[in-house]
Amino acid sequence: MLTVLGTPHRTCEGIGRRQLLQAGGAGLFGMSLPKVLAAESVDSGLVPRAKSVIFLLLFGGPSQLETFDLKPEAPEQIRGPFQPIACRTPDLLIGEHLPRTADLSDRFCVVRTMSHSFNDHSGGGHYLQTGRRWHVPIGGGFKPTPKDWPSMGAIAEYSAQQRSGLERPLPAYMVLPNSLGRLQEAGQYPRPGEYAGWLGQRYNPVTTKIDKKNLTDNPYWRDCSDEELTFEIEGMAAGQELTLDRLDRRRSLLDQFDSQRARLDASASLAGYSAFQQRAIGLVTSPQTRQALDIRQERSETRDRYGRHLFGQSCLMARRLVETGVRFVTVHYDCVDGYSWDSHVHSNDVKKHLLPTFDQAYSALIGDLDERGLLAETLVVALGEMGRTPRANANWGRDHWSTLFSAVLAGGGIPGGRVYGKSDKDAAYATEKPVSPEDLAATVYHAMGIDPELRVLNAENRPTHIVEGGSVVTGLWG
16 A cells, blocks of 8 residues: 555556656655656657647738638628638638648648637737747737746757757757747847746757848748858857867866856756757757758759748748757748738738748648658648738728637648638637637647646746646547
8 A cells, every 4th residue: 555645545556647746746756846847748658649840820910811711701891802712621711822722731620710818919929839828918018028938849848858958969949030020120029939938048949040131121022042041040150160179168168167166056047058058069069950951952943842932941941850850840920021911901911922922831841741751740830829800991901810810730640631610600709619829739739749737847946737728639630
């Protein structure tokens, strides 16, 4: 007979994971709480459906009525200026400016019923990337804070570091082509959501950096040259040669510093910074990293297939990274001109630039992954942080509408050619199977083999579930 926190259990009956964690937290078996939490993250018992995730965030909020939830029978002020076209999925109407995507709809599932009540870009972006409402109220700010919830990618990095530390040629989590907001206007709007937040700096993404030519330039809407597409790691000076000799000297200095501090109780921030520096040294000295981030290694025909614009080449880079072993890659389609997908004023840019570039890049990514045998083991999620209002203005501009929007999921064992959930006649509200950001996060974690009930230590060293209130959308797998 074994007693766990006052409750008797026969050893032949087995002990549940939560009971084992309670026992570990009490010091049973000589395990400290951090060690128990580390064991929990590694040994979830879930079999991963997807080795990797590619998360395409279309920041600003694409209109559901112009993309994957058209309502041709709705009144004129609602149905929109675009016509539906045929696709390979029964009961799915796709906008006419997504012809390549429509042609491979048998390889993805459309979730029509994404919904939340944080009708704000920064808060919505945080919500969709973390599965947690932002602690900053609407109108209270727009920038990342140390109190932000860790992103799904940061949890993937945490899980990878629990298994193998930092001794990897590539990180588990990367962000392309820039941190969100970096290209918007003059870069004065950094956005939350992609970071590790209170989990610590060592779990932040490794982020690449690609500049635009000037304040009015939008590299998402034009072809980019190889000189621009360096995918340089952010924080490392462009053109600065880091020789092995110099790196060895830096490492030696770091070792000396660490030895002097070994007798002190190093703070969590110092530990995080040290780990981040170790990872940076490993990255710049890794031939695997340099090769993976060299987009010129790809055949010209493949690059043309994705499109030479920034979103297309970033989607191609995402494929290269997951092929190399990166577990979670976020690709931002940023709001460079301050509007883009946030189409308040009109739908001209949606028609001329946004939908065509997405259509080309997304269809190429899904097709390329499938042809390489990678789609079954790679979950691709494409969505914005909100949708648009059913009723449009005279120029077919639409305002914020987080109550209903669409997400497109492919790979990771999810059957294609299907639609999940139903919306009302105006694409305003979900009538069946609403899906929250919490549900989406739980589903992505589940697909990766990370238990959505995993707990990690927050800034106050309290065990905290990575998802609270979300349920795995098992219906996506049929």
